[in-house]
Amino acid sequence: MSAIMNPYLSFRDQAADALRFYQGIFGGDVETTTFGDGSMSTDPAEVDKVMHGQLTSGAGFVLMASDTPAAMGVPSGSAITLSLSGDDDAVLTGWWDALTADGTVVLPLDVAPWGDRFGMCTDRYGIDWMVSIARADAA
Known part of the structure; x- marks a missing residue:
């Protein structure tokens, strides 16, 4: 069996900025799908937010991230480093x-x-x- 574990970061509305920031540090490629792209929201305030984003770094690791819709709470604090x-x-x-x-x-x-x-x-x-x-x- 083969498996991979990837960290998935949750933001209110900073996922795209954060992924670009991490790309500037680690290199690699960022791919994003917005809530509008995925037809997951018609709310004009959310259609451009990141439903799923992924940085595949030049060093071989993956960071995933998304924005959290207004109807959902953003996890606060963290037990993860x-x-x-x-x-x-x-x-x-x-x-x-x-x-x-x-x-x-x-x-x-x-x-x-x-x-x-x-x-x-x-x-x-x-x-x-x-x-x-x-x-x-x-x-």
Whole structure:
């Protein structure tokens, strides 16, 4: 059996902006379907909102996102944190810098007790992230 788990982010009306923001960080291609495209709403305030959006990054991972119709509540708070990890210091540090721009650093990206560089942040859209960069001598 083969399976893939993809994070699916919910927004009130910022899914398109957020996907473009993440595309600017991670590269890749964004595809979106609006509520109007999917004939899921005739409300003029909702037809251009994202019913389903997907960023397939150049690094091989997928982020999905959608806007939430006015009739539905937007999930608030989160028990989920997106985690990025790898050994390419320059790439992961660049992602960290972009995610923290106009965001909040929760734990600065620095050497952790286990030897890797590790940091936690919340981006401008309220999404929580962890970045872990393997130490150079880890193999």
